[in-house]
Amino acid sequence: MLRQPAHVMCFFFLAEMGTSVSLDGQQRLVFKGRFAPKDLESILCRYVNGYVTCNGYKNPDTTLSKDGRIFFLRCEKCGSGRSVAPIKAGYIAVVARRKAGA
Numbered sequence: 001m002l003r004q005p006a007h008v009m010c011f012f013f014l015a016e017m018g019t020s021v022s023l024d025g026q027q028r029l030v031f032k033g034r035f036a037p038k039d040l041e042s043i044l045c046r047y048v049n050g051y052v053t054c055n056g057y058k059n060p061d062t063t064l065s066k067d068g069r070i071f072f073l074r075c076e077k078c079g080s081g082r083s084v085a086p087i088k089a090g091y092i093a094v095v096a097r098r099k100a101g102a
Contacts, residue, residue: 003052003064011087012051016043056080 013029020032047082052060054075061076064084074081 012047013043016046041044051084054078054080055082 059077
């Protein structure tokens with residue numbers, strides 16, 4: 001898969017799961033919290049279907065490039081291309097700190 005690890009895992013998994021995600025020294029994902037393997041597999045399948053495979057041949061040999069604010073997926077086998085939806089972060093609560101002694 002010709003993708004930057006930060007795009008694949010950190011941004012997409014962060015948006016889908018709503019928890020902190022990072023890559024360790026061996027390029028493995030580290031999640032904060034406990035998650036069922038089937039949930040992780042489902043999220044990974046959504047990423048592959050949306051950002052990796054070609055719609056025509058279902059070929060995973062694609063490249064993802066960014067032109068301005070739009071991401072384009074181009075198939076290396078058939079040459080077709082399409083725009084893909086940007087990754088949107090889920091709800092993140094912003095809470096103000098309480099005053100000391102209150």
